[in-house]
Amino acid sequence: MDDSGEPVTLAGVGLGGWMNMENFITGHPFTESAMREALRRTLGEEGYARFFERFLDGFFDAADARFLASLGLNSVRIPFSYRHFEDDERPFEPKEEGFARLDRVVRVCAEAGLYAILDLHAVPGWQNQHWHSDNPSGRALFWRHPHFQDRVVHLWEALAERYRDRPEVAGYNPVNEPADASGEVIGPFYARLERAIRAIDPRHVLFLDGNRYSSDFSAFDEPFANTVYTAHDYALPGIAAGGEYPGVTRGEYFDRDVVEETFLRRTEFMRRTGTPIWIGEFGPVYTGEPERDASRLRLLRDQLEIYREHGASWSLWTYKDVGLQGLTFARKDGPYLRRIAPALEKKIRLGADSWGGVDTHVRHIMAPIEELFEKEFPAFAPYPWGRRDYINTLVRNILLAEPLVDDFARCFEGVTPDEAEELAGCFAFERCERRTELVRVLAEHLAR
Numbered sequence: 272m273d274d275s276g277e278p279v280t281l282a283g284v285g286l287g288g289w290m291n292m293e294n295f296i297t298g299h300p301f302t303e304s305a306m307r308e309a310l311r312r313t314l315g316e317e318g319y320a321r322f323f324e325r326f327l328d329g330f331f332d333a334a335d336a337r338f339l340a341s342l343g344l345n346s347v348r349i350p351f352s353y354r355h356f357e358d359d360e361r362p363f364e365p366k367e368e369g370f371a372r373l374d375r376v377v378r379v380c381a382e383a384g385l386y387a388i389l390d391l392h393a394v395p396g397w398q399n400q401h402w403h404s405d406n407p408s409g410r411a412l413f414w415r416h417p418h419f420q421d422r423v424v425h426l427w428e429a430l431a432e433r434y435r436d437r438p439e440v441a442g443y444n445p446v447n448e449p450a451d452a453s454g455e456v457i458g459p460f461y462a463r464l465e466r467a468i469r470a471i472d473p474r475h476v477l478f479l480d481g482n483r484y485s486s487d488f489s490a491f492d493e494p495f496a497n498t499v500y501t502a503h504d505y506a507l508p509g510i511a512a513g514g515e516y517p518g519v520t521r522g523e524y525f526d527r528d529v530v531e532e533t534f535l536r537r538t539e540f541m542r543r544t545g546t547p548i549w550i551g552e553f554g555p556v557y558t559g560e561p562e563r564d565a566s567r568l569r570l571l572r573d574q575l576e577i578y579r580e581h582g583a584s585w586s587l588w589t590y591k592d593v594g595l596q597g598l599t600f601a602r603k604d605g606p607y608l609r610r611i612a613p614a615l616e617k618k619i620r621l622g623a624d625s626w627g628g629v630d631t632h633v634r635h636i637m638a639p640i641e642e643l644f645e646k647e648f649p650a651f652a653p654y655p656w657g658r659r660d661y662i663n664t665l666v667r668n669i670l671l672a673e674p675l676v677d678d679f680a681r682c683f684e685g686v687t688p689d690e691a692e693e694l695a696g697c698f699a700f701e702r703c704e705r706r707t708e709l710v711r712v713l714a715e716h717l718a719r
Contacts, residue, residue, distance in 0.1 A: 283339075284587045287588060346387070351373060409661075483654075531573075534577050575713075598710055606693065610694060625667070
């Protein structure tokens, strides 16, 4: 509810790729940290600084917020990395520039009538095993080291102090897609984090992700006060390697009934405890093939209707990218995508992105490894998604993706600081295209 006691259903988007850059969103391979280090070497200090200054200022601004509000949306989930707020070399020392950047986007959202939800998407030590926590290793060390946990509590105390009296902030999403393999640390850590935030700010809603990438709520017993529990609801037919919808993906038939059953399973804890449902992430990726993309828009319509029927709030992933999933995207004939085209083509060919890639051109590599594991380690089922995902992560998304960072950086050789700034400006709203059919589906749904 809002301050006047009126119920609010949140309908929004995630601002992926801004203060937490992801490889499929902005086109680089591997992790944000590796990409930044390579670009610093290639562009030099001035070029590097001007590129990222322009990128962070222009990726989301008032025009973006007004566009989202014009569709009938009312919220933006703002993912960020801890690295904007402290350095590993100087832990517990806040960096004011990170808070100032977050302040600016909260403000432009508020001016457009949009709530902001603050989402810590990447934590020190990595809360999950994949690229979106800036993880280069496939190991989630956050749950093993109290030092990392102490730093996250300290950061959220600082954020709560800063935003405690800001009604334009709907609440705090303290840890995105946690994956505590033991299942024993996340519950006590959440209890500690809740106490620390509530000691400063008892007012704002907490949006707590379940374990195992926001799908497992067994760590929770009684709900915390003023807390929403959030599931992520990606449907298999909508992923990069998904099939037709309705139709078969990975040997399983999917239609609206199956999608609804999945939603009900993922939200069982919320419905059982009578707490609100917020789907913090969902949404298909798009292929550029008209018939296939039409089936994915049908999937999206079905999910939106299911959420409406069950009174669920939602946040679509993601707002802006280089053409895979966003409502808007950098122009394919623009200077940025033309410049990174050789590295992007190679990355696609090797299937090096976990979210945006497929293994079609590297099956001759992957199949023998999968067969070897099946023969030698048939009972091996590593957390969180089993053997095949584990092999994909290590081979495609680390072994092949890491050296691709140098290919990406070479695309910027000879770029002057002025040119670097111009390239980063390709993500400004006025220089991006709209995914027209996706925009229409959202606007029509929200208008009803």
